[in-house]
Amino acid sequence: MKKEYSETEIKIKTAAKSLFLKKGYSATTTREIAKESEINLALLNYYFTSKWKLFEIIMFETLFEFLSKMVEVYNDEKTSLEEKIKLTCEKYIDMTIAEPLLPTFVLNELKNNPTSFLKMPSTKMIMSSRLVAQYQEGVKKGIYTQVEPIHFVTNIMSLIVFPFMCSPILKKMEKLNTKEFNTLMLERKKSIPKWIIKMIKK
Amino acid sequence: MKKEYSETEIKIKTAAKSLFLKKGYSATTTREIAKESEINLALLNYYFTSKWKLFEIIMFETLFEFLSKMVEVYNDEKTSLEEKIKLTCEKYIDMTIAEPLLPTFVLNELKNNPTSFLKMPSTKMIMSSRLVAQYQEGVKKGIYTQVEPIHFVTNIMSLIVFPFMCSPILKKMEKLNTKEFNTLMLERKKSIPKWIIKMIKK
DNA sequence: TTTTTTATTAATCATTTGTTTAATTCAATT
DNA sequence: AATTGAATTAAACAAATGATTAATAAAAAA
Known part of the structure; x- marks a missing residue:
């Protein structure tokens, strides 16, 4: 409703x-x-x-929209683990190119006000997702190395999101404009899944 | 002076x-x-x-101190690439546990004011560091896969720093207090170098 | 000691900021 | 057409904020 x-x-x-x-x-x-x-x-x-109420509404909707999209990929019944990783990269890199200020904004406001967002749309859905289950199956089968799922999930997000948050620094280091920077990020759609697989493969 | x-x-x-x-x-x-x-x-x-002048001084000193420490490891003449990666993880994870609010703060203020920090202590020192040179040597020798050095450097920092920036989320997801969270981060001192090596090895 | 410079204070200023008010316009209902 | 309720407006309020002033205290120089 x-x-x-x-x-x-x-x-x-x-x-x-x-x-x-x-x-x-x-x-x-x-x-x-x-x-x-x-x-x-x-x-x-x-x-x-009030300004604060308005902010809370916007923050909630933004987080909810993002988490929904993510969990959608994470819980897909048809795709394999490696496909899920690939889809996550593609979807999330596109999303962040469209709204590049969002990650820094969210993490910063969350830092400023960690308690006020405990009502945040359930983050538990990630750890109980099919993506995590499939990874753990792979570990049991001996295909993947044993690492805490929380590290596995964190690594994927780190490689995807953090470079965007560093965009002012990266742009300066490599003298890139926004378009060139985005090209660099788009390259990562293909690279990150390969890196992640290499990381977890025995 | x-x-x-x-x-x-x-x-x-x-x-x-x-x-x-x-x-x-x-x-x-x-x-x-x-x-x-x-x-x-x-x-x-x-x-x-003024408040702004005070802020600029603090920001400059903070960035300068951080970059100095980092470049120190990056340019060590005695250590191998793999040792440098290990040392970077150790040093930077310790630093961030000591001052966990810093990364989000810096990246957020940098976002809010990208131009005002162009005077920032030279970030070029990273791309011209011995760490990057050693990686490229490894690529020439055929030991490492060919990836743009900027991705290589970014990946290391992503895996180290981003989890700290997500601490409010990770803490909630796994119901961790600060001590438990730090233990999780300390685990990564050993894991990240392994992951990075796996990522770049052929 | 006297004088001069530096450091510190309380009080105040001019804006800015979030919010509220009371009046007015607009749209729907009777 | 008259009435009611919602939407919109200009004006104002009270508190907060960055900055300054003018007076005083402390320290240094003469």
Whole structure:
């Protein structure tokens, strides 16, 4: 039972999300949000009560959308482990190229406010996913080396996400513009699955 | 020619760094810094002109200190590539356990202000380091697979740093307290070098 | 000691910020 | 057409914030 948002509410949410991603919660003012979404300042509180409430809604929806997409791949019944890894890379690299500010934003706000997001859409779904089960099957069969599943999952995400978070540094180091940087990231769609397989294979 | 700081200046800088790391630049107020460092509010501007100038000094010193330590390992003449990887993991994991908020803080502020840190202590030193040269030698000899050095360097840092940035998520997923989380990270001191070697070996 | 410079303080200023208000416009219902 | 309720607006409020001032205390130089 998703809430239906009016046109105005959507305008506010869209502008707010864009600004929060770019500047973070604290550096974003309600007046900026009002200006960007072309609504009157008072409407923000009229519809969302407070800046913080608005932020919570946006954060929750963003995390939920992301986790849903991820778990979808992780739990696919038809695909093998190696296919899942490949699909994860492809999907998530595309997603991050489309919204490159999101990972740093999320992890930073989560750091600033670790408790307030305990209501976060269940993260347990990852460790109990088919991806993890398939990895553990492989370990039993002696195909893969024995490593804690949490490391396995973390490694995949690390190799995918972290380079995006370092984009200001990487761009400077290699004198890349955004397009060139994205090309570099797209290369990793093919490389990361190979690396991961090599890491876990005996 | 490092600037000599008075006792008061050090008190201000220490408190400011701690608060900036915890809450970020925007969410930290000058009054908080004054209170935490037990100095009068006006002294902040007396010694550092403005909040932003103080921030820039702290940011520069922090980055410089970190990069120096890293390049030190990267350029060691005595060690082999595999030893360098091992030492990097050990050193950097210890450093991050000691100051776990730093990576997210740095990358987030860098995102918010990518241009202002172009004066950043030369990042080129990494790509021209002995570590990278040794990797490329290995590629020529046919020991390692041919991958762009930038990917090689990025992968090492990704596997080391990203898990720390995800600590709020990992802690929740596995129901870990800080001590247990750190144990998990310490495990990676031994694992990551193995994984990296597997990744690059033919 | 006297003078001068430096360090520290409390008080204040001018903006900015999140939020609220009361009035007005707009749309739907009777 | 009249009435009711929701949507929108301009104006204002109270608190917070970065910065400055002018006065005082402490330290250094004369």
